[in-house]
Amino acid sequence: MNQNKDTIVKPSILSGFLELLPEDQIIFNNMLDTIRSTFESYGFIPIDTPVIEKAEVLLAKSGGETEKQVYRFTKGDNDLALRFDLTVPLARFVAQHYGVLTFPFRRYHIGKVYRGERPQKGRFREFYQCDIDIVGDEKLSVINDAEIVSVIHSTFKKLGLDEFTIMINNRKLLNGFFMHYGIKDNVEVLRIIDKLDKIGADNVRKELVASGISENVADEILEFTNLCGDPDDVISALRQIDIDNDDFVSGLEELETVWSYIKAFGLDSSEIEINLKIARGLDYYTGTVYETILNHHKELGSVCSGGRYDNLASNYTKKKLPGVGISIGLSRLFYQLREANVISVSGVKTTTKVLFVPLGDTSAYAIKTANYIRRKGVNTEVYLNDGKLAKKLNYANKLGIPYVAIIGEDEVKKNTVCIKDMNSGEQSVYTIDELTEFVKNIM
RNA sequence: GUGGGUGUAGCUCAGUUGGUUAGAGCGCCAGGUUGUGGCCCUGGAGGUCGUGGGUUCGACUCCCAUCAUUCACCCCA
Numbered sequence: 001m002n003q004n005k006d007t008i009v010k011p012s013i014l015s016g017f018l019e020l021l022p023e024d025q026i027i028f029n030n031m032l033d034t035i036r037s038t039f040e041s042y043g044f045i046p047i048d049t050p051v052i053e054k055a056e057v058l059l060a061k062s063g064g065e066t067e068k069q070v071y072r073f074t075k076g077d078n079d080l081a082l083r084f085d086l087t088v089p090l091a092r093f094v095a096q097h098y099g100v101l102t103f104p105f106r107r108y109h110i111g112k113v114y115r116g117e118r119p120q121k122g123r124f125r126e127f128y129q130c131d132i133d134i135v136g137d138e139k140l141s142v143i144n145d146a147e148i149v150s151v152i153h154s155t156f157k158k159l160g161l162d163e164f165t166i167m168i169n170n171r172k173l174l175n176g177f178f179m180h181y182g183i184k185d186n187v188e189v190l191r192i193i194d195k196l197d198k199i200g201a202d203n204v205r206k207e208l209v210a211s212g213i214s215e216n217v218a219d220e221i222l223e224f225t226n227l228c229g230d231p232d233d234v235i236s237a238l239r240q241i242d243i244d245n246d247d248f249v250s251g252l253e254e255l256e257t258v259w260s261y262i263k264a265f266g267l268d269s270s271e272i273e274i275n276l277k278i279a280r281g282l283d284y285y286t287g288t289v290y291e292t293i294l295n296h297h298k299e300l301g302s303v304c305s306g307g308r309y310d311n312l313a314s315n316y317t318k319k320k321l322p323g324v325g326i327s328i329g330l331s332r333l334f335y336q337l338r339e340a341n342v343i344s345v346s347g348v349k350t351t352t353k354v355l356f357v358p359l360g361d362t363s364a365y366a367i368k369t370a371n372y373i374r375r376k377g378v379n380t381e382v383y384l385n386d387g388k389l390a391k392k393l394n395y396a397n398k399l400g401i402p403y404v405a406i407i408g409e410d411e412v413k414k415n416t417v418c419i420k421d422m423n424s425g426e427q428s429v430y431t432i433d434e435l436t437e438f439v440k441n442i443m
Numbered sequence: 444g445u446g447g448g449u450g451u452a453g454c455u456c457a458g459u460u461g462g463u464u465a466g467a468g469c470g471c472c473a474g475g476u477u478g479u480g481g482c483c484c485u486g487g488a489g490g491u492c493g494u495g496g497g498u499u500c501g502a503c504u505c506c507c508a509u510c511a512u513u514c515a516c517c518c519c520a
């Protein structure tokens with residue numbers, strides 16, 4: 001019986017939403033596990049919050065741009081919104097549960113967030129963020145800013161990535177610099193500066209002048225933001241700049257402290273740089289800011305960024321709760337690694353290690369034996385449909401299952417299992433006792 | 444929100460200056476006899492050529508609209 005064609009709905013998902021096939025999902029999940037365990041190795045505590053929040057909570061602070069990107073809807077009388085990051089929910093969380101949390105509160109949070117913007121290469125409307133933040137009660141040492149870098153560095157290394165650069169800057173330093181030159185709209189200036197790599201110094205200079213900045217100051221800005229690279233070099237160059245401005249001075253001081261502790265964490269300038277051009281991110285950052293790029297895919301933007309905020313939860317509590325944190329854009333990171341073939345096709349489409357194939361009326365024995373090695377920690381599956389052996393072996397083949405246990409009348413009679421190595425094609429017969437040895441060998 | 448590209452089989456794409464029954468590769472299913480996969484051979488299923496109009500004797504091909512999708516700008520993970 002064929003379904004009427006008119007009633008068939010074309011199976012499709014919204015554009016901008018990432019959906020992976022099993023082969024990729026397995027790799028994605030492995031990355032996620034790696035990130036989670038690295039975060040926990042530094043003592044970060046897991047939380048999870050609802051994907052939907054009250055709009056008044058989520059949008060308590062937001063300025064124009066974020067508000068435009070928020071998925072917002074009503075259900076009955078409730079004004080609701082999907083979270084667009086994990087930091088705002090964190091602010092609500094710490095304010096709401098202030099009384100029972102222990103500070104400094106070191107939390108990690110891995111989850112999906114939503115932004116209703118036009119999809120583009122490596123940009124999604126729904127994507128995973130993996131956040132770590134450290135929230136202090138009234139105070140939070142700037143040493144934490146250095147630790148964040150260390151955590152991210154470890155995480156990327158554990159993920160098997162070597163070619164990345166964590167770029168560090170400080171908002172106070174920038175604000176102080178701009179103030180010194182009498183620039184009012186430093187957000188506008190930062191946006192123009194940010195285009196340096198894309199459009200070049202000449203065009204940036206033109207845009208700066210067009211925005212009302214004098215040519216002299218534009219040159220000063222270009223020269224300043226050109227400072228970039230080995231932190232020791234940048235810091236000594238910054239020391240030469242004669243700007244007597246509180247923000248500038250304390251920003252530089254913070255930057256120096258952060259760098260000195262980054263070194264204490266055992267890192268050097270091979271993956272860390274100071275880059276005075278990076279200053280973006282949400283506007284609540286007030287001190288250190290971070291951005292991380294893959295060296296061979298700079299054009300695809302930051303895969304991990306964050307920073308320091310003096311007062312995270314001011315919209316939800318009168319307590320002063322300073323914090324510092326960073327977020328890995330896992331969907332983007334995965335997508336880019338996949339595009340660049342850093343993650344290659346494995347051919348493995350299941351986590352099953354052993355497939356039991358019963359022939360004839362041997363399913364009960366196969367299930368019993370499968371249970372036995374499953375309890376020993378081996379991912380095990382039993383093929384429960386009728387069919388020729390060839391078809392069953394092909395099933396294992398297509399999914400990339402490395403071992404098949406063939407169970408026939410002979411095996412049942414002799415209380416044995418015939419295990420075939422799908423890569424070499426070799427088969428050997430094990431008694432139930434000998435299976436323990438087999439399990440040890442493949443774990 | 445602004446601007447460009449692309450819509451033909453499940454996937455990747457051919458399709459000659461408009462002309463008969465729209466093709467390939469991959470994938471899928473079946474077979475090449477009974478408990479041995481990957482390779483190979485044979486056969487099969489699967490498309491109202493995104494949708495709706497228009498031009499024409501005739502449109503996958505030309506024109507318009509619409510939808511979908513994608514890339515870029517803006518902004519960001």
